[in-house]
Amino acid sequence: MTTQSFTTQRRAAWRSYREQLAKSTARTLSRRRLVSQIMIALTFVAALVAVLPLTLITWHLLRQGASSINRDFFLHMPKPTGDAGGGMANAIVGTGVLVLIASVVGLPVGIFAGLYLAEQRGARLATGVRFLSDVLNGLPSIVLGIFAWGLLVRPFKHFSALAGGMALAAMMIPLVTRTTEEMIRLVPVSMREAALALGYTKWRTSLGIVLRTAMPGIVTGVLLAVARIAGETAPLIFTAFGNNFWSVSPFKPIAALPMQIYYYATSPYDDWHAQAWAGALVLLGLVLVISVAARFATRSRAGLGSD
Amino acid sequence: MSEETAPFIASRPTPAVVPAQIEGASYGDRIYRWATLGFALVIPSLLLLIGVEVFRAGWPAFKAFGFSFFTSSAWDPVNGSFGAAPAVFGTIVSSILALIIATPLAVGVAIFLSEFAPNWIRQPVAFFVDLLAAIPSVVYGLWGVLVLVPFIRANVMPFVKDTLHLGDFPLFTGAAYGPSMFAAGCILAIMVLPYISAVTREVLRAVPRSQREAALALGATRWEMIWDAVLPYARSGIVGGVILGLGRAIGETMAVTMVIGNRHELSASLFQPGYTMASLIANEFAEATGDLHVSALMAVGAGLFLVTVIVNAIARWLVWRTARVGGGT
Numbered sequence: 001m002t003t004q005s006f007t008t009q010r011r012a013a014w015r016s017y018r019e020q021l022a023k024s025t026a027r028t029l030s031r032r033r034l035v036s037q038i039m040i041a042l043t044f045v046a047a048l049v050a051v052l053p054l055t056l057i058t059w060h061l062l063r064q065g066a067s068s069i070n071r072d073f074f075l076h077m078p079k080p081t082g083d084a085g086g087g088m089a090n091a092i093v094g095t096g097v098l099v100l101i102a103s104v105v106g107l108p109v110g111i112f113a114g115l116y117l118a119e120q121r122g123a124r125l126a127t128g129v130r131f132l133s134d135v136l137n138g139l140p141s142i143v144l145g146i147f148a149w150g151l152l153v154r155p156f157k158h159f160s161a162l163a164g165g166m167a168l169a170a171m172m173i174p175l176v177t178r179t180t181e182e183m184i185r186l187v188p189v190s191m192r193e194a195a196l197a198l199g200y201t202k203w204r205t206s207l208g209i210v211l212r213t214a215m216p217g218i219v220t221g222v223l224l225a226v227a228r229i230a231g232e233t234a235p236l237i238f239t240a241f242g243n244n245f246w247s248v249s250p251f252k253p254i255a256a257l258p259m260q261i262y263y264y265a266t267s268p269y270d271d272w273h274a275q276a277w278a279g280a281l282v283l284l285g286l287v288l289v290i291s292v293a294a295r296f297a298t299r300s301r302a303g304l305g306s307d
Numbered sequence: 308m309s310e311e312t313a314p315f316i317a318s319r320p321t322p323a324v325v326p327a328q329i330e331g332a333s334y335g336d337r338i339y340r341w342a343t344l345g346f347a348l349v350i351p352s353l354l355l356l357i358g359v360e361v362f363r364a365g366w367p368a369f370k371a372f373g374f375s376f377f378t379s380s381a382w383d384p385v386n387g388s389f390g391a392a393p394a395v396f397g398t399i400v401s402s403i404l405a406l407i408i409a410t411p412l413a414v415g416v417a418i419f420l421s422e423f424a425p426n427w428i429r430q431p432v433a434f435f436v437d438l439l440a441a442i443p444s445v446v447y448g449l450w451g452v453l454v455l456v457p458f459i460r461a462n463v464m465p466f467v468k469d470t471l472h473l474g475d476f477p478l479f480t481g482a483a484y485g486p487s488m489f490a491a492g493c494i495l496a497i498m499v500l501p502y503i504s505a506v507t508r509e510v511l512r513a514v515p516r517s518q519r520e521a522a523l524a525l526g527a528t529r530w531e532m533i534w535d536a537v538l539p540y541a542r543s544g545i546v547g548g549v550i551l552g553l554g555r556a557i558g559e560t561m562a563v564t565m566v567i568g569n570r571h572e573l574s575a576s577l578f579q580p581g582y583t584m585a586s587l588i589a590n591e592f593a594e595a596t597g598d599l600h601v602s603a604l605m606a607v608g609a610g611l612f613l614v615t616v617i618v619n620a621i622a623r624w625l626v627w628r629t630a631r632v633g634g635g636t
Contacts, residue, residue: 014521014525017522017525017535017536018525018526021525021526021527021531022526032528032531033528035528035530036528036529036530036531037530039530039533039534040419040423040529040530042415043415043416043418043419043422043423044419044423045415046411046412046413046414046415046416046419047415047416047419047420047424047432049412050412050413050416050432050435050436050439050500050504051432051435051436053439053497054435054438054439054442056450056454057442057446057447057450060450060454061446061450064453108346109346109349109350112342112343112345112346112347113343113346113347113349113350115343116343116344116346116347117347119343125347126347128351129347129348129350129351131620131623132350132351132354133350134619134623135354135616135619135620135623136350136353136354138551138554138555138558138615138616138618138619138622139354139357139558139612139615139616139619140557140558140559140560140585140611140615141558141560142558142560142585142588142589142608142611143357143361143558143608143611143612143615144357145588145592146361146364146588146592146604146605146608147356147357147360147361149592150360150361150364150605151356151360170353170357173349173350173353174350177350201333201335201336202336202339203335203336203338203339203340204335206339207339224441227441228441230443231442231443231444231445231446232443232444233443233444233445233560233561234444234560234561234585234589237589237592237593238592238593241593258443258445258561259445261445261446261449262445262448262561262565265445265448265449265452265453265565266452266565273453276449277449277453280445280446280449280450283443283445283446284442284443284446287441287442287443288438288441291438291441295434
């Protein structure tokens with residue numbers, strides 16, 4: 001009944017559109033064609049403009065940063081103001097420690113929550129959780145930063161890698177949850193049914209068959225999430241805080257590559273600007289390599305056809 | 308299912324092992340189910356915890372200044388009086404400026420990619436645009452402060468003021484420092500473009516083919532097809548994408564902090580330095596003096612939390628609704 005009235009409505013809409021077009025043919029067809037071509041050309045220009053920033057940023061980073069990247073950059077500590085050279089060894093390792101803490105906390109939560117969402121697709125609770133996961137994903141990272149500060153820095157009265165890692169974990173959870181859910185949904189139902197028919201229990205089917213089949217895709221998604229959180233600065237400024245010295249302890253302030261870039265970029269010294277460019281080039285390289293690799297990894301998987 | 312087969316099973320003797328196995332299995336299944344449910348519930352709890360934490364910490368500032376916290380522009384940590392109006396204003400202006408620049412571009416790219424581009428162009432361009440979302444904020448900031456801001460100071464500002472003689476127009480008054488609301492808007496536009504464009508492409512894909520074919524069959528040109536048949540169909544989804552971009556722009560921190568100039572002042576001019584809520588927190592939190600200062604920054608964070616939750620909820624709802632109407636692709 002409703003479909004019928006819907007069809008009638010649409011039919012009426014199309015009829016009036018035809019009349020409108022018929023009227024507009026009064027304006028010459030060649031003019032309408034010209035407008036069409038100009039607008040299509042403009043969408044092409046929009047595409048060119050949209051590609052421009054990435055090209056420009058990459059070019060500037062390569063030009064300004066490449067010369068400062070050498071063995072020292074990866075193996076040495078930062079030098080004080082005025083001394084050229086030095087490296088970001090502590091910041092690179094610090095980023096690694098932070099990502100590790102975030103992964104240890106965020107991965108189990110994200111993967112199991114994703115399993116839940118994929119297996120309880122229609123359930124109202126699952127819909128709610130999925131929605132809130134998107135909302136959490138949209139929260140500004142700085143809010144996660146002050147949250148982690150209030151929870152883990154203020155009570156203990158000192159900054160720590162742990163607090164920074166927790167803020168990053170809160171960012172990572174919704175990302176991993178969504179990829180896990182999507183990847184598990186791609187596993188054919190017949191696979192699950194076959195396992196159940198062979199007498200596998202539900203939980204062994206889920207973990208041993210379904211999750212395992214989806215694992216390559218999930219790993220790709222996790223790598224993308226890691227690339228994302230590894231570049232975050234805002235949640236770290238008042239949790240991990242930064243450290244000019246070597247530290248890998250989770251209970252002490254720790255340096256991180258993006259924070260170091262921020263401090264160097266906002267300083268007035270040319271030497272430090274050079275270091276910031278180099279650091280940014282390393283960070284961008286890391287992110288791009290992971291993204292490109294993930295792109296090809298997902299494309300080669302059959303039946304994904306996402307684009 | 309089990310009700311149907313139950314009598315069948317009951318009619319023949321079953322080995323004693325099987326029930327034991329099933330018993331154990333259902334035990335494991337139950338644990339598994341509760342475990343995944345528990346992990347899934349971490350997400351809402353986390354969101355709730357964040358909300359409670361920032362509002363509780365910001366409460367002293369709300370109590371001390373009331374609603375004037377968001378309307379007063381006195382930000383004086385020394386005398387302990389705090390009003391976040393310039394930051395709120397800056398957040399609104401920079402986000403709207405970003406959307407004004409980014410929306411036509413993003414929708415244009417999405418139309419080009421989903422309707423006109425041949426396959427060999429579509430894939431790499433779509434990938435390039437998506438990559439913009441992967442670049443870390445601080446890299447944008449670095450590029451912004453060392454390339455874009457000097458460029459704006461040396462070229463854009465003199466062009467608008469001297470060549471176009473718009474120096475007295477309220478939007479462009481004041482000295483040309485470089486770090487400005489305008490620079491922040493430009494950087495934000497680049498950063499939100501991939502989000503709007505990705506959602507728009509997704510929504511355009513959900514528009515049924517018949518919709519396009521009907522328009523063409525009635526004699527529409529290719530652009531008229533897009534404008535009259537495809538875009539109206541996808542409208543609410545595109546609006547959802549734009550609002551999603553708004554959410555990103557409001558919360559974006561590092562890149563904005565590095566190019567906006569961080570000055571606590573209300574100014575109509577886009578060429579003047581300003582502040583956003585996020586950059587205010589990033590810039591002052593680590594050096595906050597006194598409990599009320601911290602609380603005021605937390606209150607700004609609470610405002611940011613509330614606004615982004617609402618904005619994201621609206622956006623997700625709009626996109627979800629359009630994708631559902633589009634036949635569940």
